[in-house]
Amino acid sequence: MLWALFRNPTMLQLPTYEDVAAAARRLQVQAHETPVLRSATADRLLKAEVFFKCENLQRMGAFKFRGAYNALAKFSPAQRKAGVIAFSSGNHAQAIALAARLLGMPATIVMPLDAPQAKVDATRGYGGEVVSYDRYTEDREALAARLAAERGLTLIPPYDHPDVIAGQGTAAKELFEQAGALDLLLVPLGGGGLLSGTALATRALAPGCKLYGVEPEAGNDGQQSLRKGEIVHIATPNTLADGAQTQHLGRYTFEVIRRDVAGVLTATDEQLVQAMRFFAERMKLVVEPTGCLGFAAACHAGLPLQGLRVGVILSGGNVDLARYAHLIGESGPGRGWA
Ligand SMILES: *Cc1c(COP(=O)(O)O)cnc(C)c1O
Numbered sequence: 001m002l003w004a005l006f007r008n009p010t011m012l013q014l015p016t017y018e019d020v021a022a023a024a025r026r027l028q029v030q031a032h033e034t035p036v037l038r039s040a041t042a043d044r045l046l047k048a049e050v051f052f053k054c055e056n057l058q059r060m061g062a063f064k065f066r067g068a069y070n071a072l073a074k075f076s077p078a079q080r081k082a083g084v085i086a087f088s089s090g091n092h093a094q095a096i097a098l099a100a101r102l103l104g105m106p107a108t109i110v111m112p113l114d115a116p117q118a119k120v121d122a123t124r125g126y127g128g129e130v131v132s133y134d135r136y137t138e139d140r141e142a143l144a145a146r147l148a149a150e151r152g153l154t155l156i157p158p159y160d161h162p163d164v165i166a167g168q169g170t171a172a173k174e175l176f177e178q179a180g181a182l183d184l185l186l187v188p189l190g191g192g193g194l195l196s197g198t199a200l201a202t203r204a205l206a207p208g209c210k211l212y213g214v215e216p217e218a219g220n221d222g223q224q225s226l227r228k229g230e231i232v233h234i235a236t237p238n239t240l241a242d243g244a245q246t247q248h249l250g251r252y253t254f255e256v257i258r259r260d261v262a263g264v265l266t267a268t269d270e271q272l273v274q275a276m277r278f279f280a281e282r283m284k285l286v287v288e289p290t291g292c293l294g295f296a297a298a299c300h301a302g303l304p305l306q307g308l309r310v311g312v313i314l315s316g317g318n319v320d321l322a323r324y325a326h327l328i329g330e331s332g333p334g335r336g337w338a
Helices: 002-007 017-027 040-046 064-073 077-082 091-102 117-125 140-151 162-179 193-205 221-228 251-260 269-283 289-300 321-328
Strands: 049-054 084-087 107-112 129-133 184-188 210-216 263-267 309-314
Touching: 017 064, 017 162, 017 193, 040 049, 040 269, 040 289, 049 162, 064 091, 064 162, 084 091, 084 140, 091 107, 091 117, 107 117, 107 140, 117 129, 129 140, 162 184, 162 193, 162 251, 162 309, 184 193, 184 289, 193 210, 193 251, 210 221, 210 289, 221 251, 221 263, 263 269, 263 289, 269 289, 269 321, 289 309
Parallel strands: 049 309, 084 107, 107 129, 184 210, 184 309, 210 263
Antiparallel strands: none
């Protein structure tokens, strides 16, 4: 007991690989088994064998569908009847709305009044009810908690939830099954749902594989948290990687990450844009800035990769087309690619 407390001072019931395997069974019919793509150019650049796990080609355009669907599929009949609530202006909102529709339950999504219209439309298009709030005067968590209480809704957070973490881990489980043994794996890091789920799959299926999270340089709270041994909070970072603009890791995600992850690296916005160009030009893939974190670090973080089998998770591809064109075009930051 004391030893357990020492190892895991919060005494949280952390999710395990068994939860990831169960999530994979729940997701089998509804999630895509996304392809693992190769690029001779990437291999040449990094002097390694690189395996890109293409979650930009997942349903609704990001891995977040996995965690959302797994969490909602575990609802009791009463929870299903009342429905789910989430607050997000990004991929989690769309993931919850789509998963709820597939499972036949109502979804309420709390979004800022000034959220991009395309995101509001996409969420409504998946059948979600959008409730707007003023991000300057209203507290979205308080609003969501009030709506949840009034309407009996179950709140599903974007990353700090065992079922969400287990669902996100199914992407790496697939990757190991598709690509075979890997020496090193690079994963985008926001609140840590994807990285902690990946860690559960890695420790079970590829214990020799070194796992790294990659976050935007402007918001390296994950790196700071590992150094300090506690969750460090930062102001909302200013970065193109809008899927990783989180202010802190979660309680569950931090415990798994600090136990299983080799380190946290960072990438600059310019490196992300160069990677976006690489994926567009060489691989014909649309990858959103956050989805480029892993490859940007592979190219620039100085890890010794020579001769290794390296996995890179491309976490999503949802980027407004006008913004995408601007970023990868002549006027975007930096030049060239990789
Ligand atoms: C949410 C998101 C991330 C970060 O995931 P976390 O689980 O919060 O660490 C990375 N990439 C994309 C595309 C995302 O939508």
